[in-house]
Amino acid sequence: MPDAPVDRPGPLQLFLIFARIGLTSFGGGLSGWMLREFVQRRRLMSEEDFLNGLAIAQALPGVNVTNMAIWIGFKLGGRNGAIASWLGIVVPAAVVIIGISAIFTALSAFPLTHVALSGAAAAAIGLSLSMGLTAARRVPxxxxxxxxxxxxxxxxxxxxxxxxxxxxxxxxxxxxxxxxxx
Missing domain, CATH: 1.10.12 (Lyase 2-enoyl-coa Hydratase; Chain  A, domain 2)
Structure with missing residues (x-):
């Protein structure tokens, strides 16, 4: 039996989805989270559409993840969806980054801080590798x-x-x- 049609998210929902993605992921892993959220979990687009959008986002100037958020937002919600998605991926994370940078400056003298950052970098590399393998499987x-x-x-x-x-x-x-x- 085919899946029931899925309602497309409105601008506020797109903002909240991208804010959550932006606040709970980092580095190259963001595109992996977007794949899980929009293709696998919500089934709002096919994997092929997602990978085509990722190729476009990577070919355009600017930050790939921001380009991808704009592309997904536009595909699902038109101009308002694109704006909401862009704001969702950029603004909340920027606020958190400013706060973290202040905290990191205060804690940078402690070796554990550098260990934690190395672990975060390893996780981001793993998510990027996962995304790359997913894309490579689909290449003709x-x-x-x-x-x-x-x-x-x-x-x-x-x-x-x-x-x-x-x-x-x-x-x-x-x-x-x-x-x-x-």
Whole structure:
């Protein structure tokens, strides 16, 4: 039996969802929490839609997570949803960061503070790896996308070509090929 249709969240609910995500996660792990919240838990979008949005968010200038929040908010609630999502992911976390920075400054002389930050960094890396593996499982195993991926890696890692021009070139080529195939 198919799932019952899910009501789309309004701007206030989007603000609260993103505020919770922004306040309970950190670093690259935010996109993993967004995947769990909007795809797996609430079923408001498909995994394919989410990963397409993540690709767009990463290709645009700015902070990937903020771009993703705006994209999800717009997809689910239009302009007001995008604004509410952006405010939800940015404002509450910014207030907390200012408070934490004041506390960290006072506690930075204690070694336990640095141990706690190392643990938080390890958790963020684990969440980012989880998100990367989820995306990698969904990538079509075709020659052209793999060739573009390998060429981009070689261009940036070994040839030291500028990242901006490499991504713009490879990204444009990939988009053109995907458009041609659709």
């Amino acid at each position: 195993r075709r020659v052209f996308p793999l060739a573009v991926m390998a060429a981009t890696f070689v261009a940036v890692a070994f040839l030291h070509w500028p990242l901006l021009w490499t991504v713009l070139g490879a990204g444009s080529l990939s988009v053109a090929m995907a458009y041609r195939e659709s």
